[in-house]
Amino acid sequence: MRAIQITEFGGPEVLNLAELPDPVAGPGHLLVEVSRAGVNYADTHQAENSYLSKAELPLVPGGEVVGRTPDGRRVVALVGTGGYAEKAVAPAALAWDVPDAIDDVTALGMIVQGASAWLLLRRSVHLAPGESVVVHAAAGGVGTLAVQLAKAWGAGRVIATASSKDKRDLALELGADVAIDAAEPDMKAALIEANEGRRVDVVLEMTGGTVTDQSLRALAPFGRLAFYGMASRTAPQPVQPANLMAHSTTIAGMWLAHVFQLPGDVMRTALDELFALVAEGRLRVVAGGEYGLGEARRAHEDLRARRTSGKLVIDPSR
Known part of the structure; x- marks a missing residue:
């Protein structure tokens, strides 16, 4: 072969x-x-x-x-x-x-990226209706689906970041309320401004470096940041657990491989829900x-x- x-x-x-x-x-x-x-x-x-x-x-x-x-x-x-x-x-x-109605690209889009977005929002940050959600790399495989899922599950405001106007326009088309430049030098201030002057509740982050550092500083009390990649290959600054008390913030890590250590077939549950949203026209790859x-x-x-x-x-x- x-x-x-x-x-x-x-x-x-x-x-x-x-x-x-x-x-x-x-x-x-x-x-x-x-x-x-x-x-x-x-x-x-x-x-x-x-x-x-x-x-x-x-x-x-x-x-x-x-x-x-x-x-x-x-x-x-x-x-x-x-x-x-x-x-x-x-x-x-x-x-x-x-299912026969699901094409190849959609099937592949769901098994890693879709399941990751599902787990990040359902298990890592436990998204509640009305909360603000930041999706970094919002035009990527996970990002495009996370934007749509956050809106479908009742997020109050979805803030996307992306590296080009075309990518930001895509995020807006998928349901983001606002899209900002991923190269914004003061990401903390940009996220708070995008959330109408309020700190943000949830951040999904896979960039690393200063993006992670500044996103963490933009979290509201009891805000959660879920870290699931480091595309920049630059590590964030070390986090002191005592500093998390300043705003009662939480950092979660997510690696899809660990879903198979959970009881039951969580992947089947995720895929069934994702495929159903596709069939309803509320989610697309x-x-x-x-x-x-x-x-x-x-x-x-x-x-x-x-x-x-x-x-x-x-x-x-x-």
């Missing part, structure tokens, strides 16, 4: 097209003929071995696929690695049936671009350069 293989860690330049043996599904696993593979920011960390879970070489990157099993089931699945290929193997417990398998390197380049919005996918058939 055709696949992308990494034989040394690094940037997009290490993603190379290769001919590899077909994978074999052992007990408890499913073979999936991949129709689309999702591209996530975590894949760029996987390529350079800077992700939370360390990788081993050689490596076929890509953690999510949608396609069909040999018996005809159409599934969306988390594979960990091996997604950028014509065929992939998924643990049966991490594969979920996809923004298609951010489709790349052929041989264009995986360009997909990572575009993602790291912030040239993309929404959900990126790879089509292994080309």
Whole structure:
């Protein structure tokens, strides 16, 4: 089969097209003929071995696929690695049936980004109706869905940040009440101004560095910041627990992998609710671009350069 293989860690330049043996599904696993593979920011960390879970070489990157099993089931699945290929193997417990009305891009948009947005708002910050919500990187895969979910679940005011006018316009189109420049030098003041002079209740943050630092300072009493990535590769300042008392603030961390340690099939619950919102026309995945398998390197380049919005996918058939 055709696949992308990494034989040394690094940037997009290490993603190379290769001919590899077909994978074999052992007990408890499913073979999936991949129709689309999702591209996530975590894949760029996987390529350079800077992700939370360390990788081993050689490596076929890509953690999510949608396609069909040999018996005809159409599934969306988390594979960990091996997604950028014509065929992939998924643990049966991490594969979920996809309704016929849900297209490939939407299915992939929900399994990582949609589930992440769901968990951030439902479990990490416990969004309450009427609260203000800041969504950083609001034109990204998680951001576009978090903006829509926050509005659907009764947020009083949704404040988006994004790096270009086009991306800010997209966030407004998706339901954000106001959109501000991600490069705003005084983010704390900008967020408070965007919230009509009041400190904000909730921040979803995946940038790192001063964005995290200033967002934390913009929180209202009992405000919550959920940290789920560090796209800038710059760590925020260390937080002293005693300082959180100044405004009774909370910082939560979220890594999707931990959802599988919760009792019950929380992912199934999340996907069912997300797919239902799509069917009702209250939620949509923004298609951010489709790349052929041989264009995986360009997909990572575009993602790291912030040239993309929404959900990126790879089509292994080309």
